[in-house]
Amino acid sequence: MRATLMYGAGDVRVENVPDPKIQNPTDAVVRVVRSCVCGSDLWPYGSMPASEEGRRMGHEFLGVVEDVGSEVAGLKSGDLVVAPFVWADNTCDFCTEGLHTSCRHGGQWGPNGVDGGQGEAVRVPQAQGTLVKLPVAEDSALLPSLLTLSDVYCTGHHGVVTSRVAPGKSVTVIGDGAVGLCAVLAAKRLGAERIILMGRHTDRTDLGRDFGATDVVPERGEEGIERVRELTGGDGTHAVVEAVGATQAMDTALSIVRHGGVISRLGVAQYTEIPLGFESMMGNITVTGGAAPARAYIEQLLPDVLDGTVEPGRVFDHTVGFDRVPDGYRAMADRTALKVLIQP
Amino acid sequence: MRATLMYGAGDVRVENVPDPKIQNPTDAVVRVVRSCVCGSDLWPYGSMPASEEGRRMGHEFLGVVEDVGSEVAGLKSGDLVVAPFVWADNTCDFCTEGLHTSCRHGGQWGPNGVDGGQGEAVRVPQAQGTLVKLPVAEDSALLPSLLTLSDVYCTGHHGVVTSRVAPGKSVTVIGDGAVGLCAVLAAKRLGAERIILMGRHTDRTDLGRDFGATDVVPERGEEGIERVRELTGGDGTHAVVEAVGATQAMDTALSIVRHGGVISRLGVAQYTEIPLGFESMMGNITVTGGAAPARAYIEQLLPDVLDGTVEPGRVFDHTVGFDRVPDGYRAMADRTALKVLIQP
Numbered sequence: 001m002r003a004t005l006m007y008g009a010g011d012v013r014v015e016n017v018p019d020p021k022i023q024n025p026t027d028a029v030v031r032v033v034r035s036c037v038c039g040s041d042l043w044p045y046g047s048m049p050a051s052e053e054g055r056r057m058g059h060e061f062l063g064v065v066e067d068v069g070s071e072v073a074g075l076k077s078g079d080l081v082v083a084p085f086v087w088a089d090n091t092c093d094f095c096t097e098g099l100h101t102s103c104r105h106g107g108q109w110g111p112n113g114v115d116g117g118q119g120e121a122v123r124v125p126q127a128q129g130t131l132v133k134l135p136v137a138e139d140s141a142l143l144p145s146l147l148t149l150s151d152v153y154c155t156g157h158h159g160v161v162t163s164r165v166a167p168g169k170s171v172t173v174i175g176d177g178a179v180g181l182c183a184v185l186a187a188k189r190l191g192a193e194r195i196i197l198m199g200r201h202t203d204r205t206d207l208g209r210d211f212g213a214t215d216v217v218p219e220r221g222e223e224g225i226e227r228v229r230e231l232t233g234g235d236g237t238h239a240v241v242e243a244v245g246a247t248q249a250m251d252t253a254l255s256i257v258r259h260g261g262v263i264s265r266l267g268v269a270q271y272t273e274i275p276l277g278f279e280s281m282m283g284n285i286t287v288t289g290g291a292a293p294a295r296a297y298i299e300q301l302l303p304d305v306l307d308g309t310v311e312p313g314r315v316f317d318h319t320v321g322f323d324r325v326p327d328g329y330r331a332m333a334d335r336t337a338l339k340v341l342i343q344p
Numbered sequence: 345m346r347a348t349l350m351y352g353a354g355d356v357r358v359e360n361v362p363d364p365k366i367q368n369p370t371d372a373v374v375r376v377v378r379s380c381v382c383g384s385d386l387w388p389y390g391s392m393p394a395s396e397e398g399r400r401m402g403h404e405f406l407g408v409v410e411d412v413g414s415e416v417a418g419l420k421s422g423d424l425v426v427a428p429f430v431w432a433d434n435t436c437d438f439c440t441e442g443l444h445t446s447c448r449h450g451g452q453w454g455p456n457g458v459d460g461g462q463g464e465a466v467r468v469p470q471a472q473g474t475l476v477k478l479p480v481a482e483d484s485a486l487l488p489s490l491l492t493l494s495d496v497y498c499t500g501h502h503g504v505v506t507s508r509v510a511p512g513k514s515v516t517v518i519g520d521g522a523v524g525l526c527a528v529l530a531a532k533r534l535g536a537e538r539i540i541l542m543g544r545h546t547d548r549t550d551l552g553r554d555f556g557a558t559d560v561v562p563e564r565g566e567e568g569i570e571r572v573r574e575l576t577g578g579d580g581t582h583a584v585v586e587a588v589g590a591t592q593a594m595d596t597a598l599s600i601v602r603h604g605g606v607i608s609r610l611g612v613a614q615y616t617e618i619p620l621g622f623e624s625m626m627g628n629i630t631v632t633g634g635a636a637p638a639r640a641y642i643e644q645l646l647p648d649v650l651d652g653t654v655e656p657g658r659v660f661d662h663t664v665g666f667d668r669v670p671d672g673y674r675a676m677a678d679r680t681a682l683k684v685l686i687q688p
Contacts, residue, residue, distance in 0.1 A: 094603060099628060102603035162630075259438060259446035265625060272621040278613045281634040284443060286506075287620065290628035 002344075003119030004325050005054035009047055010333075012057070012326040020115055020123035025071035026089075028127030030081060033138055034147045035061035035117045036316065037328050037340040038085075039177045040268045043245075045329055058118025058342075059085040059109040060150035064138060065131070066121070072128045080138055081131040083117070083124060084294035085109070085151040090129030098296035103129075117150075118325060120344050132298045135306070144313025144341060145305045148182060149298045152339070153312040155266050156182030156241070157301060158292035160190055163239035163264035167191035172228055172236075172256055173213070175243035176204035178315040178339040179266050181211055183241040185310055188212025192239075196231060198224055198252070204338055207314060221248060228256040236261065242289075247271040257285055264289030316341040346688075347463030348669050349398035353391055354677075356401070356670040364459055364467035369415035370433075372471030374425060377482055378491045379405040379461045380660065381672050381684040382429075383521045384612045387589075389673055402462025402686075403429040403453040404494035408482060409475070410465070416472045424482055425475040427461070427468060428638035429453070429495040434473030442640035447473075461494075462669060464688050476642045479650070488657030488685060489649045492526065493642045496683070497656040499610055500526030500587070501645060502636035504534055507583035507608035511535035516572055516580075516600055517557070519587035520548040522659040522683040523610050525555055527585040529654055532556025536583075540575060542568055542596070548682055551658060565592060572600040580605065586633070591615040601629055608633030660685040 003017045020029050035058050044055070062082040068075050075081065088095050088103035095103050105126060107114060115122040124130055134146055145153075156179055165171050165187045173183045176199025187195050188211060197213035198220075199205045205216040217227045229236060236258040242249050245267025253263045254275065266289055274287060304310045318337035320328040321344065328340035347361045364373050379402050388399070406426040412419050419425065432439050432447035439447050449470060451458060459466040468474055478490055489497075500523055509515050509531045517527045520543025531539050532555060541557035542564075543549045549560040561571045573580060580602040586593050589611025597607045598619065610633055618631060648654045662681035664672040665688065672684035 097604060099604040102627065260441060260443040269620075269622045269625045272619060273617040274620045275616060276613075276618045276620070276631065277616040281609060281613045283446065284632075284634035284637075286630060286632040288628075288630035288632070290625040293628075 001120040002322050003116060004057040006044055006048060006057050007054045008050035010045060011050070012045065012329045013054070014322050014325050017119065020121050022067055022069045023123065024125065025069040026126050026128065027069045028065055028072055028075060028124045028131065029067040029121060030063040030083070030124055030131070031066050031121050032061045032063040032117065032119060032344055033080070034143050035342045036147060037118070037332055037342070038151060039179060039332070041329065042333055043268060043270070045333055056110040056116035056119070058116040060147060061117035061122060062134065062143065062147050062150065063122070068127060074128060075131060075133070080134045080136065082134055082146055082149050082298065083131055084154065084298060087124060087126050087130040088295055089126045090295060095129065098293055100293040100295040101291040118342060120322070130295065142305065142313070144316045145311050147341070148312040148315065149294065149301060149305065151294060152178045152315060153182045153186070153301060154294035154297045155179050155292040157186040157297050159183045159241035159243065159264040159266045159289055160186040162288045163241055163262040165190050165192045165239050168193050169239060170194035170196070170232060170237040171239040171241060172196040172198060173241045173243060174198045174249045174252055175267060176201050176208060177243060180241070180243035181208050181315055182312050183243055183266070184208050184213050185211040185312055189304065189310060194237070196228055196237060198228070201335065221252070225252055225255040232258070238262070239264065241266060243267050245270050250274055254280060254285065259283040262286040262288055266292070315339045319343055345464040346666050347460060348401040350388055350392060350401050351398045352394035353389060355394070356389065356673045357398070358666050358669050361463065364465050366411055366413045367467065368469065369413040370470050370472065371413045372409055372416055372419055372468045372475065373411040373465060374407040374427070374468055374475070375410050375465050376405045376407040376461065376463060376688055377424070378487050379686045380491060381462070381676055381686070382495060383523060385673065386677055387612060387614070389677055400454040400460035400463070402460040404491060405461035405466060406478065406487065406491050406494065407466070412471060418472060419475060419477070424478045424480060426478055426490055426493050426642065427475055428498065428642065431468060431470050431474040432639055433470045434639060439473065442637055444637040444639040445635040462686055464666070474639065486649065486657070488660045489655050491685070492656040492659065493638065493645060493649065495638060496522045496659060497526045497530070497645060498638035498641040499523050499636040501530040501641050503527045503585035503587065503608040503610045503633055504530040504583070506632045507585055507606040509534050509536045509583050512537050513583060514538040514540070514576060514581040515583040515585060516540040516542060517585045517587060518542045518593045518596055519611060520545050520552060521587060524585070524587035525552050525659055526656050527587055527610065528552050528557050529555040529656055533648065533654060538581070540572055540581060542572070545679065565596070569596055569599040576602070582606070583608070585610060587611050589614050594618055598624060598629065603627040606630040606632055610636070659683045663687055
């Protein structure tokens with residue numbers, strides 16, 4: 001089958017790799033119907049040292065079950081399923097607590113002989129715990145939105161839940177990428193009164209407004225901080241969702257969060273420390289969030305996606321087939337595409 | 345009246361200062377019956393640059409109301425009252441949310457013409473919002489425990505509440521000072537299953553065991569981390585209460601908190617940043633806590649103090665009169681006293 005590998009910064013290739021087969025009785029094999037490129041893929045795309053082996057890419061996909069191991073219950077060939085961006089047994093203590101990203105028997109897509117999602121098929125370890133059945137057909141118009149349950153919509157939701165967004169609360173979302181926009185959508189869904197979106201790509205912030213942003217702040221750094229403070233009477237917002245991962249974004253977050261407020265970090269941390277000293281302590285600022293346990297959220301977010309109440313799939317503005325996956329990476333890196341859907 | 349001033353590192357003096365009088369209609373004047381030295385006073389005691397004016401000290405006291413301004417309702421001369429370690433109106437939006445430390449009309453004891461608590465009397469701004477009446481007599485044996493509602497017991501409780509300690513949960517308390525020991529007591533009261541106390545002063549950790557610690561770890565740094573990990577099957581604890589404020593203590597906290605767990609910081613931050621990078625993000629670690637809104641907790645913690653269910657006043661192991669306040673500081677700095685009660 002064909003699959004996507006990254007060999008270094010800017011070097012993405014689609015190559016032939018062995019077809020996946022059941023290796024363990026807890027595996028399933030899924031034929032990929034839709035996958036996509038993640039904003040987090042852009043970090044290695046910008047900086048990965050050259051490698052001879054390459055790295056299997058992709059951690060978001062939905063597809064059709066083709067085969068299941070002998071210990072996989074509840075799934076059968078032909079089922080359409082979505083996979084969260086880490087696989088997990090859904091039964092260990094961490095999973096039971098809703099923290100599937102720390103599953104004792106789970107892991108990531110790509111390394112250690114596990115397929116990546118940006119391929120024609122995937123061997124899914126811990127398939128029974130990992131995969132969630134989707135009650136639609138393989139040609140459903142809902143597939144893009146359903147695919148966001150793999151990562152970005154669940155991740156945005158995680159940021160909003162962990163930062164305690166609720167009716168009457170205000171939230172600033174830093175970053176107008178797919179995760180930031182999904183955080184706006186999730187904040188709106190949970191009743192946030194005010195949703196400030198910090199981003200400067202008009203086409204993205206326009207979608208952010210459609211998703212529920214009440215204010216858009218294109219300025220960055222000190223200017224952006226000043227602007228959010230003006231909008232909030234000097235206080236900042238109850239919640240801040242940091243959906244970039246850069247040092248400046250985290251510095252901004254600390255300057256615009258209200259006393260007693262919560263910063264949830266979703267952007268893959270490119271920083272190694274956060275300037276949380278005396279001042280943030282006096283203000284009782286909380287820093288939370290992290291890798292979203294998407295699996296814990298899929299069932300609860302699914303109904304609103306199925307009935308069209310929310311359309312997180314609107315973050316996909318570009319579709320490529322397998323031959324053009326490298327173009328998809330380039331388009332996202334150049335910011336000419338917001339999020340790229342891969343349709344085999 | 346006499347009051348305590350600090351003129352620089354190691355230089356504490358008791359001097360005559362003007363008697364407090366009502367200045368604003370929202371003031372009260374309280375004759376101090378008990379006050380004390382705080383672990384946080386030791387930071388300036390160790391490092392304050394020499395000053396000609398001196399700094400009024402003390403932020404924990406209880407006493408008898410002597411006079412009230414015309415706008416103070418619910419308090420009258422003769423009432424025994426306890427003051428939280430910041431004064432607050434108890435009506436603004438922050439106070440209503442339980443964050444009295446960020447009160448829009450509140451402030452600290454000591455600076456800007458406000459008396460410190462380590463004196464014979466105190467003018468209390470925003471008296472109606474700040475003071476809480478105590479239903480005991482001035483000679484009650486409960487005074488030491490009631491005085492801890494000013495700061496250390498409420499602060500320990502804040503650490504435990506914000507780190508989500510609950511029945512079945514495990515918590516590590518870093519630091520065997522008065523706040524750390526009160527956090528142990530508060531964790532026990534809230535039903536923590538396992539309470540690991542990190543501290544190496546045996547007399548203090550013995551009290552910690554009395555307060556509810558199930559394990560004591562005297563080691564620090566890598567050894568201490570290793571020990572807590574051993575005790576918890578490698579996972580760390582659900583909650584960590586950091587009651588020191590030093591860089592090493594925060595580094596330890598990050599190494600012993602379980603995935604999905606919460607670090608609450610109570611120790612006055614001597615660090616300016618926390619190494620919260622990629623790893624803590626993948627583990628969904630939360631950092632919270634801060635200056636405790638003691639006023640928000642006093643009424644709920646009071647009943648158990650009054651009926652003797654808890655005895656946080658046991659943290660006081662040394663009592664001085666006003667003439668010997670400097671000795672009290674020295675004893676705490678030398679670690680020969682755990683916490684020093686001042687009895688005028």
